[in-house]
Amino acid sequence: MYFAVLWKNKELSMKELEYVNPKNLHVSANQQIVLFDEADEGKLSDLAWLVKWWKVIDWELSDFFAKAEKRILWVSDKQLGIKMKKQFWLKRFKQVDLFHTDLEVKNKWIELIKIGSKWWEVLWYQNIKLYEVVDFEKPWRSMQMWMMPAKLTHTLINIWLSIDKEQTLIYDPFVWSWTTGFLANYFWYDFLWSDLKLTFADKNYSWWKDWKWSTPDKEFKFFVHDATKDYEDMSIFNSKTPLIITEGWLWPIIKASTTDEQVKEYQRWVKNVYLPWIEKMATVFERKPVMVFTIPWYIWYENLLEHQIIETAEKVGFEFSSLQEMYKREQHKVARKVIILK
Numbered sequence: 579m580y581f582a583v584l585w586k587n588k589e590l591s592m593k594e595l596e597y598v599n600p601k602n603l604h605v606s607a608n609q610q611i612v613l614f615d616e617a618d619e620g621k622l623s624d625l626a627w628l629v630k631w632w633k634v635i636d637w638e639l640s641d642f643f644a645k646a647e648k649r650i651l652w653v654s655d656k657q658l659g660i661k662m663k664k665q666f667w668l669k670r671f672k673q674v675d676l677f678h679t680d681l682e683v684k685n686k687w688i689e690l691i692k693i694g695s696k697w698w699e700v701l702w703y704q705n706i707k708l709y710e711v712v713d714f715e716k717p718w719r720s721m722q723m724w725m726m727p728a729k730l731t732h733t734l735i736n737i738w739l740s741i742d743k744e745q746t747l748i749y750d751p752f753v754w755s756w757t758t759g760f761l762a763n764y765f766w767y768d769f770l771w772s773d774l775k776l777t778f779a780d781k782n783y784s785w786w787k788d789w790k791w792s793t794p795d796k797e798f799k800f801f802v803h804d805a806t807k808d809y810e811d812m813s814i815f816n817s818k819t820p821l822i823i824t825e826g827w828l829w830p831i832i833k834a835s836t837t838d839e840q841v842k843e844y845q846r847w848v849k850n851v852y853l854p855w856i857e858k859m860a861t862v863f864e865r866k867p868v869m870v871f872t873i874p875w876y877i878w879y880e881n882l883l884e885h886q887i888i889e890t891a892e893k894v895g896f897e898f899s900s901l902q903e904m905y906k907r908e909q910h911k912v913a914r915k916v917i918i919l920k
């Protein structure tokens with residue numbers, strides 16, 4: 579048995595969780611905690627939108643502490659901590675919140691919780707370091723341009739994995755700062771990328787390929803390309819139908835002074851990229867690719883784009899779905915909406 583704490587954005591968490599195919603899933607009333615009987619532990623440790631997960635301890639606690647290398651624990655309850663410390667000759671205990679992501683606890687401590695008569699141990703914490711490296715340590719980034727958050731990109735990959743398990747090639751046709759590239763390479767996929775211009779992607783890629791976490795034997799290929807146009811040379815795809823993970827055009831930034839009319843015009847620009855691109859994707863490969871991508875969602879304004887995407891996608895034979903929940907940061911006036919075409 580397992581239980582896990584979900585990150586905010588519950589719908590995104592639940593969608594991503596489909597990848598691990600949890601058996602007998604129960605969701606808490608506040609939708610922050612999920613309990614399930616079985617799941618692939620390797621895959622569980624690949625999830626982006628879980629904070630951490632626990633597994634029930636099904637052997638004697640004294641055996642557990644005899645074998646455990648880390649002899650300090652975290653417990654949810656102080657009295658219990660005092661009792662455990664005495665009983666098992668532990669050096670220390672610490673009391674932290676169920677939702678904590680404290681690095682010291684992660685790296686050095688055993689984290690346990692007692693619920694009813696059962697003890698549970700945390701076996702995995704979210705890989706925040708990876709997201710920090712990709713979001714903040716890559717050498718080439720610009721606040722003038724939207725950069726897709728690494729954690730969200732990772733979730734999009736997992737959403738795809740729950741749909742199409744055969745592909746090994748990820749393609750981002752609007753690559754900009756190469757966020758998809760970092761994640762694709764870290765998780766052992768071949769990666770192909772294009773954009774109207776490749777300056778940032780090229781530089782970030784050069785930095786990453788020497789980074790300790792890169793997987794150098796995975797394929798990288800790139801080319802300059804307008805996503806609304808035909809491909810000059812399809813051989814770059816090696817007869818494969820790639821998975822499309824991307825965030826296309828979100829520009830420009832919406833300010834307090836932006837009018838309804840301006841937002842409509844921005845949406846027309848965005849539409850003029852997304853619609854012809856979706857039509858192209860439906861026809862250029864041997865079969866239709868699975869596409870998981872984000873579109874801009876204008877808070878407080880009428881949104882026209884999703885409806886137009888549905889029309890176009892269905893016209894060219896894609897099955898359309900989207901998450902109702904928006905991905906948004908506090909100060910943003912444009913949220914992201916996740917679209918899935920298959």
Ligand SMILES: C[S@@+](CC[C@H](N)C(=O)[O-])C[C@H]1O[C@@H](n2cnc3c(N)ncnc32)[C@H](O)[C@@H]1O
Nearest residue numbers: 724725726752753754755757773774804805826
């Ligand atoms: C919001 S950025 C993408 C962010 C990127 N996913 C990242 O994480 O950094 C949009 C990108 O779309 C590219 N773009 C806009 N129109 C395009 C088109 N017609 N064909 C190809 N790329 C285009 C821009 O050059 C820009 O790099």
